[in-house]
Amino acid sequence: MSDHEGATERTSGDVTARYTEEAGERRLDFDREGRTASIAQNIDGYAMLKVRNGPDGDELERYYGFDMALDHAAELLGVGVNDLPIPEPAADMGM
Numbered sequence: 001m002s003d004h005e006g007a008t009e010r011t012s013g014d015v016t017a018r019y020t021e022e023a024g025e026r027r028l029d030f031d032r033e034g035r036t037a038s039i040a041q042n043i044d045g046y047a048m049l050k051v052r053n054g055p056d057g058d059e060l061e062r063y064y065g066f067d068m069a070l071d072h073a074a075e076l077l078g079v080g081v082n083d084l085p086i087p088e089p090a091a092d093m094g095m
Helices: 066-077
Strands: 002-003 007-012 015-022 025-032 037-042 049-052 058-065
Touching: 025 066, 037 066, 049 066, 058 066
Parallel strands: none
Antiparallel strands: 002 007, 007 015, 015 025, 025 037, 037 049, 049 058
């Protein structure tokens, strides 16, 4: 795990996760083989999680639970949910 420019990163296999807090939201971006899946929540942590096809990408779906958002992100990347590394600061995302 490493911290760069206010972001916390974690890599497992060929998936890299980056957690950041900026622009009024908490965001967890996963990258794998040129594909990105992002999970975003308001900075206060009280809103539903938004799954997008990148940090500034189109919103694809909203979820209350972190587990459901992770499942969708894993599907977008073509990996199992257990293959997604979760940086510690992102572990409490969801309602």
